[in-house]
Amino acid sequence: MEVARNDAGDLITIDMIRGLATVPVLWCPGELPDGSECGAKVHVKALNSKVMAAHFAAQHEPQCDRTSERSDDQPGDQGHPFAQGLRPVRWRLRLGESGASQGPDGRRRPDDTDAGTRTRRRRADSSHGIEDTADDRSFSTLLMNILAGKIPPSLEVVIGARPPEPASSIITDAPSAHAKTFTDRDVILWGKVRQVKTSSYGSLILKLEDAADDVAILVDKANMHRLGIDASTQLVGRHVIAYGKYTVPDTGRPHLRVERDALAFNPRLRRPRRS
Numbered sequence: 001m002e003v004a005r006n007d008a009g010d011l012i013t014i015d016m017i018r019g020l021a022t023v024p025v026l027w028c029p030g031e032l033p034d035g036s037e038c039g040a041k042v043h044v045k046a047l048n049s050k051v052m053a054a055h056f057a058a059q060h061e062p063q064c065d066r067t068s069e070r071s072d073d074q075p076g077d078q079g080h081p082f083a084q085g086l087r088p089v090r091w092r093l094r095l096g097e098s099g100a101s102q103g104p105d106g107r108r109r110p111d112d113t114d115a116g117t118r119t120r121r122r123r124a125d126s127s128h129g130i131e132d133t134a135d136d137r138s139f140s141t142l143l144m145n146i147l148a149g150k151i152p153p154s155l156e157v158v159i160g161a162r163p164p165e166p167a168s169s170i171i172t173d174a175p176s177a178h179a180k181t182f183t184d185r186d187v188i189l190w191g192k193v194r195q196v197k198t199s200s201y202g203s204l205i206l207k208l209e210d211a212a213d214d215v216a217i218l219v220d221k222a223n224m225h226r227l228g229i230d231a232s233t234q235l236v237g238r239h240v241i242a243y244g245k246y247t248v249p250d251t252g253r254p255h256l257r258v259e260r261d262a263l264a265f266n267p268r269l270r271r272p273r274r275s
């Protein structure tokens with residue numbers, strides 16, 4: 001795990017821990033299938049190891065999307081957490097209730113203390129060719145990695161039944177999201193919320209800072225209900241990410257229609273944990 005959250009809600013990378021006399025209390029910012037935060041306590045591992053990359057580890061809640069991010073079961077990563085031979089780094093983004101949660105190569109890793117036998121580096125073997133697998137991720141985790149500058153260079157993204165595609169071709173920040181490039185395309189758009197408006201249908205329109213062509217994100221009532229937000233929620237200043245179709249109506253402004261559950265904020269909207 002490469003990004004954790006501190007008590008103030010700030011994202012902390014492993015590099016930010018180096019050299020500190022006192023390691024702050026850190027929490028797992030990962031997402032559970034119902035959209036709530038994992039919140040497990042995070043420990044720093046292998047900070048000074050010469051055989052293993054420094055990383056965060058935690059006893060995650062079940063099906064946290066960061067459970068599979070790294071395992072510290074064996075040395076040998078040699079400081080390159082994303083080097084995987086022929087296997088591309090591939091993240092399957094959770095799109096909602098039907099999205100199954102599983103770790104790399106289909107394994108489940110419910111317990112960090114269980115070493116396991118099928119880590120992905122063992123599968124990065126040229127005799128197997130390129131494995132058709134992907135690590136499960138939530139949109140909130142994708143956003144956190146973007147904000148922390150921790151997107152693997154050759155990342156491919158898998159959404160639903162779409163074939164894997166380079167993250168660089170489907171993800172755009174708001175200032176680059178020009179209508180002439182993206183109209184009628186499915187895109188992952190992220191930016192910082194500048195203003196919140198309500199549409200005549202009761203949906204929320206999120207205006208983004210410096211957005212090209214003033215493209216906005218249209219949040220339907222299902223997502224408003226799922227996240228527990230309405231026009232009174234303090235969204236201005238948060239970062240947001242959404243996946244959907246870049247739509248330019250004949251009359252009206254460009255906007256992204258959120259596909260299913262593909263919407264997340266950072267800082268995350270806190271919801272009460274199930275007991």
Ligand SMILES: [Zn+2]
Nearest residue numbers: 028038060064
């Ligand atoms: Zn977690």
